[in-house]
Amino acid sequence: GAGVSQSPRYKVAKRGQDVALRCDPISGHVSLFWYQQALGQGPEFLTYFQNEAQLDKSGLPSDRFFAERPEGSVSTLKIQRTQQEDSAVYLCASSFGQGRTYEQYFGPGTRLTVT
Amino acid sequence: GENVEQHPSTLSVQEGDSAVIKCTYSDSASNYFPWYKQELGKRPQLIIDIRSNVGEKKDQRIAVTLNKTAKHFSLHITETQPEDSAVYFCAAPNYGGSQGNLIFGKGTKLSVKP
Numbered sequence: 769g770a771g772v773s774q775s776p777r778y779k780v781a782k783r784g785q786d787v788a789l790r791c792d793p794i795s796g797h798v799s800l801f802w803y804q805q806a807l808g809q810g811p812e813f814l815t816y817f818q819n820e821a822q823l824d825k826s827g828l829p830s831d832r833f834f835a836e837r838p839e840g841s842v843s844t845l846k847i848q849r850t851q852q853e854d855s856a857v858y859l860c861a862s863s864f865g866q867g868r869t870y871e872q873y874f875g876p877g878t879r880l881t882v883t
Numbered sequence: 884g885e886n887v888e889q890h891p892s893t894l895s896v897q898e899g900d901s902a903v904i905k906c907t908y909s910d911s912a913s914n915y916f917p918w919y920k921q922e923l924g925k926r927p928q929l930i931i932d933i934r935s936n937v938g939e940k941k942d943q944r945i946a947v948t949l950n951k952t953a954k955h956f957s958l959h960i961t962e963t964q965p966e967d968s969a970v971y972f973c974a975a976p977n978y979g980g981s982q983g984n985l986i987f988g989k990g991t992k993l994s995v996k997p
Binding site: 772801808809810811812813816824826827859869871872873874875876877 | 889915917919925926927928929932934974976977986987988989990
């Protein structure tokens with residue numbers, strides 16, 4: 769079946785603009801994760817959903833970052849008043865099981881560049 | 884919380900040779916250790932994982948070994964091919980007050996020279 773998809777693939781935003789990044793997980797996957805990947809680094813956890821419930825948002829770097837998954841499927845990561853340090857690849861992953869010990873499958877990412 | 888260290892950061896081998904990448908973790912509660920391969924500009928791809936109830940797992944040319952006592956696990960690639968060239972990440976679950984995340988190593992850039 770289809771894998772995890774993300775849109776847009778590339779986003780250029782002027783500093784101060786708001787952006788919304790979309791993730792479509794694999795159908796039937798209960799868990800959804802957002803990660804941030806800086807150039808040359810491993811993915812860093814942002815937030816975790818189990819169905820529509822956001823169970824962990826400990827990785828969100830500031831209150832400018834907000835994520836939702838209202839119907840337990842598609843998720844949106846929103847960044848308000850973007851800053852240059854927000855430039856990174858934002859990865860979404862989904863998992864059939866609940867939590868961190870099930871296989872996570874990643875989407876292709878959205879590369880955000882803040883100018 | 885969990886801390887994952889990965890070595891080496893870069894690795895260059897000749898085609899046909901073996902490659903070994905090592906990771907250490909800090910939390911003895913960790914029980915799941917995946918490895919991801921990421922080609923330039925592509926998504927991280929799960930290539931193999933191991934759970935703490937086994938010491939080794941193989942899948943064709945790749946294998947992962949786990950030493951729970953020493954808290955380290957390794958990725959072994961045999962008969963390397965140019966298409967194995969990529970960045971490889973290890974990961975371990977974070978039980979430090981969080982429910983959902985993996986902690987990733989900083990990655991190993993593997994170059995396989997034909």
